[in-house]
Amino acid sequence: FLSKRIVVLPGDGIGPEVCGEAVRVLKAVAERFGHHFTFDYRLMGACAIDATGCPLPDATLEACHQADAVLLGAIGDPKYDHDPTAKVRPEQGLLALRKSLGLYANIRPVTAYEQLLDFSPLRPDRIAGTDLLIFRELTGGVYFGEKGRTADGTAYDNCTYHPEEIERIAHRAFRAAQGRRQKLTLVDKANVLETSRLWREVIQSIAPEYPEVAVDYLFVDNAAMQLILNPRQFDVILTENMFGDILSDEASVIAGSLGLLPSASVGDGAALFEPIHGSYPQAKGKGIANPIAAILSAAMMLDHFGLPEEARAVRDAVENALNDQVLTPELNNSTAYTTEQVGSFIAYGV
Amino acid sequence: FLSKRIVVLPGDGIGPEVCGEAVRVLKAVAERFGHHFTFDYRLMGACAIDATGCPLPDATLEACHQADAVLLGAIGDPKYDHDPTAKVRPEQGLLALRKSLGLYANIRPVTAYEQLLDFSPLRPDRIAGTDLLIFRELTGGVYFGEKGRTADGTAYDNCTYHPEEIERIAHRAFRAAQGRRQKLTLVDKANVLETSRLWREVIQSIAPEYPEVAVDYLFVDNAAMQLILNPRQFDVILTENMFGDILSDEASVIAGSLGLLPSASVGDGAALFEPIHGSYPQAKGKGIANPIAAILSAAMMLDHFGLPEEARAVRDAVENALNDQVLTPELNNSTAYTTEQVGSFIAYGV
Ligand SMILES: CC(C)[C@H](C(=O)O)[C@@H](O)C(=O)O
Numbered sequence: 290f291l292s293k294r295i296v297v298l299p300g301d302g303i304g305p306e307v308c309g310e311a312v313r314v315l316k317a318v319a320e321r322f323g324h325h326f327t328f329d330y331r332l333m334g335a336c337a338i339d340a341t342g343c344p345l346p347d348a349t350l351e352a353c354h355q356a357d358a359v360l361l362g363a364i365g366d367p368k369y370d371h372d373p374t375a376k377v378r379p380e381q382g383l384l385a386l387r388k389s390l391g392l393y394a395n396i397r398p399v400t401a402y403e404q405l406l407d408f409s410p411l412r413p414d415r416i417a418g419t420d421l422l423i424f425r426e427l428t429g430g431v432y433f434g435e436k437g438r439t440a441d442g443t444a445y446d447n448c449t450y451h452p453e454e455i456e457r458i459a460h461r462a463f464r465a466a467q468g469r470r471q472k473l474t475l476v477d478k479a480n481v482l483e484t485s486r487l488w489r490e491v492i493q494s495i496a497p498e499y500p501e502v503a504v505d506y507l508f509v510d511n512a513a514m515q516l517i518l519n520p521r522q523f524d525v526i527l528t529e530n531m532f533g534d535i536l537s538d539e540a541s542v543i544a545g546s547l548g549l550l551p552s553a554s555v556g557d558g559a560a561l562f563e564p565i566h567g568s569y570p571q572a573k574g575k576g577i578a579n580p581i582a583a584i585l586s587a588a589m590m591l592d593h594f595g596l597p598e599e600a601r602a603v604r605d606a607v608e609n610a611l612n613d614q615v616l617t618p619e620l621n622n623s624t625a626y627t628t629e630q631v632g633s634f635i636a637y638g639v
Numbered sequence: 640f641l642s643k644r645i646v647v648l649p650g651d652g653i654g655p656e657v658c659g660e661a662v663r664v665l666k667a668v669a670e671r672f673g674h675h676f677t678f679d680y681r682l683m684g685a686c687a688i689d690a691t692g693c694p695l696p697d698a699t700l701e702a703c704h705q706a707d708a709v710l711l712g713a714i715g716d717p718k719y720d721h722d723p724t725a726k727v728r729p730e731q732g733l734l735a736l737r738k739s740l741g742l743y744a745n746i747r748p749v750t751a752y753e754q755l756l757d758f759s760p761l762r763p764d765r766i767a768g769t770d771l772l773i774f775r776e777l778t779g780g781v782y783f784g785e786k787g788r789t790a791d792g793t794a795y796d797n798c799t800y801h802p803e804e805i806e807r808i809a810h811r812a813f814r815a816a817q818g819r820r821q822k823l824t825l826v827d828k829a830n831v832l833e834t835s836r837l838w839r840e841v842i843q844s845i846a847p848e849y850p851e852v853a854v855d856y857l858f859v860d861n862a863a864m865q866l867i868l869n870p871r872q873f874d875v876i877l878t879e880n881m882f883g884d885i886l887s888d889e890a891s892v893i894a895g896s897l898g899l900l901p902s903a904s905v906g907d908g909a910a911l912f913e914p915i916h917g918s919y920p921q922a923k924g925k926g927i928a929n930p931i932a933a934i935l936s937a938a939m940m941l942d943h944f945g946l947p948e949e950a951r952a953v954r955d956a957v958e959n960a961l962n963d964q965v966l967t968p969e970l971n972n973s974t975a976y977t978t979e980q981v982g983s984f985i986a987y988g989v
């Protein structure tokens with residue numbers, strides 16, 4: 290029986306609502322399996338700017354560093370969206386948190402649920418059976434390189450990667466592939482970028498340590514096509530920060546709803562778990578937000594705690610919600626359930 | 640009646656076959672409308688490396704500079720694909736040609752042909768009516784920034800943009816939007832990148848010159864989703880080099896076949912026209928390559944020459960091929976036509 294301290298960052302928009310349901314499910318798991326989870330709520334994002342002037346207050350960062358895991362809802366508010374050049378913005382909190390916690394690997398599973406094939410913009414026969422895992426590097430590349438303006442008005446963003454930044458996430462991706470269908474695809478632009486050539490070199494040098502994993506290489510432009518043309522061909526996709534940002538959002542269309550997709554960000558210290566959807570401010574407080582992505586993020590947290598049986602109980606309960614159509618309106622127009630009803634159904638089911 | 644000197648770079652793989660049909664169609668246009676086109680064949684790509692050791696021989700570059708337009712087939716050979724770190728590679732020829740001719744704007748129309756909706760991996764109701772135009776910056780950004788390795792083994796690629804590099808393509812994109820549905824979407828990552836923030840500033844400062852054009856802004860990760868979820872929302876998309884590479888290949892899935900999509904690269908001097916597909920070496924010499932993308936690239940060349948009636952005649956002939964199912968095997972399994980049969984049908988039709 291485990292005792293875990295979880296920091297909850299509900300964030301903005303629908304973040305608090307979906308986090309509430311994920312916490313409900315985690316409490317149900319603790320009760321059923323006899324664990325002890327504590328939940329420490331902290332500010333991050335637009336709500337933190339409003340309250341403290343800073344998107345990631347020191348108290349929040351401190352608490353995250355001491356936690357066993359962090360559950361994040363979503364951040365972002367329209368008042369900041371219209372001005373991405375504003376000095377203080379919610380995203381800065383997220384980027385700073387990733388860097389400070391050393392969350393160098395963002396992991397996103399994409400599954401085409403049989404029950405929901407009709408909701409995807411893709412033809413059901415193209416996506417049925419898709420089950421892929423994206424490993425996106427999260428603390429390097431052009432996101433964190435030097436950026437600025439020169440005297441003549443030129444803007445620049447430098448993209449850098451050191452071999453060690455690549456190795457540590459590559460080992461995680463290879464190990465994940467070992468436990469799955471033994472295929473790893475490196476996505477890069479090695480015909481143009483020096484950083485991509487380094488990624489290839491490092492992956493090629495590591496690959497012999499995982500002889501059972503078949504490695505292949507895809508240029509990012511081709512990968513953006515292949516994800517739509519034939520997503521079943523992928524098992525584990527490994528890529529750098531910016532390409533991963535684009536491809537993982539693109540891949541989300543396979544699932545039919547952003548409201549289904551969880552993510553984990555792992556690294557040196559406490560790991561962070563969050564739905565991939567945004568703060569969706571238009572839906573705030575309406576009880577229509579789908580809590581499943583947040584709940585499946587909690588399931589990834591349980592896996593991370595070394596509790597696969599508990600994680601499976603959550604996933605099975607989600608499957609039951611899908612089977613019984615206990616779903617929010619974007620997936621079930623006829624008998625739509627509220628955020629809380631879906632969360633409660635899943636919590637009772639674990 | 641015009642006299643135009645066209646340099647043809649057939650390139651590798653299926654390049655010579657599809658170029659042959661585009662030239663056939665251009666000759667038919669010249670005959671019917673009384674123009675005089677000359678065709679000067681030159682080496683570029685893997686074939687140029689094989690013959691001269693260099694992917695873009697001086698004689699080729701010279702001829703391109705003196706031409707009124709360049710028609711390119713496709714470049715690339717598997718013997719170079721497996722080693723993107725090789726010193727001499729076919730792509731280098733293409734990148735050098737773009738830079739030397741100052742081809743700063745790559746223009747790619749994406750149309751969902753009614754007759755071919757069933758070939759797309761996307762649901763027909765999602766894509767029907769799609770008609771968008773991507774303006775990709777082609778001679779700046781991370782493609783041409785400083786790149787290399789530092790003493791500690793860090794690889795770097797610098798992405799830079801000067802305001803003038805953005806202005807010149809932006810004006811072209813705004814003018815294109817004026818003549819279409821009056822909508823321009825800038826795709827960037829202004830919440831993270833300094834270069835993206837500069838793109839926004841420049842677009843915002845230019846927008847008032849085109850009051851009838853509605854401008855909106857989309858982050859690249861969201862754009863990668865929206866292209867699949869609802870491609871009809873787009874009219875003109877404007878973006879930087881790397882994002883444009885990814886998004887334009889992604890958008891190609893809408894059309895159902897890479898073999899349909901043309902492109903134009905324009906700038907200071909002679910413009911270049913090429914199908915967006917690659918050299919597809921497996922299909923070389925089999926007569927199965929779809930010549931339509933190359934033929935529609937020739938139609939863009941005619942538009943560029945200020946010959947809209949001629950361009951329309953070519954597009955109408957292509958429409959007839961689609962209507963009559965005179966198509967290569969990837970679009971018509973039952974009564975497949977050869978590359979040459981499709982090209983001849985269209986040439987007779989202009
Ligand atoms: C909000 C933004 C900075 C962030 C990113 O680009 O990493 C988001 O798009 C994500 O993928 O988590």
Ligand SMILES: CC(C)[C@H](C(=O)O)[C@@H](O)C(=O)O
Nearest residue numbers: 480481510730731733734884
């Ligand atoms: C071959 C490669 C360098 C090129 C690019 O990335 O620009 C190609 O993908 C393209 O889009 O024309």
